[in-house]
Structure formats: structure tokens, C-alpha cells
Amino acid sequence: xxxxxxxxxxxxxxxxxxxxxxxxxxxxxxxxxxxxxxxxxxxxxxxxxxxxxxxxxxxxxxx
Amino acid sequence: xxxxxxxxxxxxxxxxxxxxxxxxxxxxxxxxxxxxxxxxxxxxxxxxxxxxxxxxxxxxxxxxxxxxxxxxxxxxxxxxxxxxxxxxxxxxxxxxxxxxxxxxxxxxxxxxxxxxxxxxxxxxxxxxxxxxxxxx
Numbered sequence: 001x002x003x004x005x006x007x008x009x010x011x012x013x014x015x016x017x018x019x020x021x022x023x024x025x026x027x028x029x030x031x032x033x034x035x036x037x038x039x040x041x042x043x044x045x046x047x048x049x050x051x052x053x054x055x056x057x058x059x060x061x062x063x
Numbered sequence: 064x065x066x067x068x069x070x071x072x073x074x075x076x077x078x079x080x081x082x083x084x085x086x087x088x089x090x091x092x093x094x095x096x097x098x099x100x101x102x103x104x105x106x107x108x109x110x111x112x113x114x115x116x117x118x119x120x121x122x123x124x125x126x127x128x129x130x131x132x133x134x135x136x137x138x139x140x141x142x143x144x145x146x147x148x149x150x151x152x153x154x155x156x157x158x159x160x161x162x163x164x165x166x167x168x169x170x171x172x173x174x175x176x177x178x179x180x181x182x183x184x185x186x187x188x189x190x191x192x193x194x195x196x197x198x199x
């Protein structure tokens with residue numbers, strides 16, 4: 001398995017990716033702090049929800 | 064006297080124009096650096112934490128740092144990695160991420176590093192927009 005310092009589960013990797021990316025999206029794509037937070041949360045939920053939805057789609061395709 | 068003041072004003076605006084790309088370059092070289100330069104401390108800190116966090120997480124997952132391009136996909140990966148600025152240079156100097164490991168987390172790590180670079184470019188452009196007044 002190699003000697004990686006950090007080996008997260010697939011879901012943990014998705015959550016981490018979504019957290020980092022949505023933070024940057026929130027700050028850069030909106031102007032006021034309130035709207036930044038709202039857009040960041042929106043992006044985070046979309047990232048995680050779409051990953052879960054696509055995972056189920058792939059699960060049924062593979063069967 | 065009035066002429067002198069006009070001269071002074073035009074010189075000042077000239078020097079401001081000269082450095083209009085400084086936040087863009089600083090933001091590219093150091094994640095969040097462009098925002099720090101514009102005294103947007105909170106935004107800069109969050110951007111730096113997110114981008115550097117993603118880059119370091121990618122390295123910790125044994126992600127690959129692209130050094131050269133053999134095909135078009137490698138070229139795209141290299142372009143993404145170069146977006147990281149100095150962290151990319153430092154990781155290359157330290158020899159981090161130069162071993163290709165065939166595990167799933169390493170593949171995720173490679174993507175984390177590429178996406179960190181792309182996010183850093185977005186952050187640097189945002190700093191440029193703040194500098195030019197396109198964004199407040």
C-alpha cells in the first residue's frame with residue numbers, strides 16, 4: 001500500500017476536497033462576507049451531494 | 064506650484080499603474096499573498112489555509128508532482144501544478160512527490176495538488192480584481 005503519511009477513506013477525501021475548494025470558491029466568487037459563507041456552504045453541499053449521487057449511479061451501472 | 068502638484072499626482076498614479084499586477088504575481092507565488100498585500104487579512108488567511116492545506120494533503124497522500132510532460136494529460140497536470148507557485152518550486156527542490164505510487168490515495172493526492180494550483184490561480188486573479196477595483 002506504500003507508505004503514505006495520510007490515507008483517508010474515499011468519503012473523507014471527498015469531504016476534504018469539497019471543504020478546501022468551496023472555501024476558495026466562496027471567497028473569490030462573492031463580494032460580501034455573508035454571501036461568501038452562503039455560497040461556500042452551497043458549493044460544499046453540491047460537491048458532496050453530487051459525489052454521493054454519482055457514486056450510486058456508478059454502483060448500479062457496475063451491477 | 065499647481066503644475067508641480069499635477070506632476071506629483073500623475074507620477075503617483077503612474078507608479079500605481081506600474082504595480083497593478085503585483086497582487087496577481089504575489090498571489091500566484093504565495094497562496095493568499097495577493098490578498099495579504101491588499102490588507103485583506105482574513106480572506107488571505109483562509110485562502111492560504113485552503114490552498115496550502117490542499118497541497119500538503121496531496122503530498123501527504125503521496126501524490127505526484129509533475130516535473131515534465133510526456134503527453135497532453137501530463138501537460139495539463141504540469142500546468143495545474145505550476146499554479147501553486149513557490150510551494151511547487153519548494154516541493155521540487157525537496158524531491159517531494161517525485162515517486163509515482165500505484166495506490167488510490169496517491170492518485171487522489173495527485174489531483175489534490177493539481178486542483179490546489181488551479182484554485183491558487185483563481186485566488187490570484189481575485190486579488191488582481193480587488194486591486195483594479197473590479198471587486199470590493
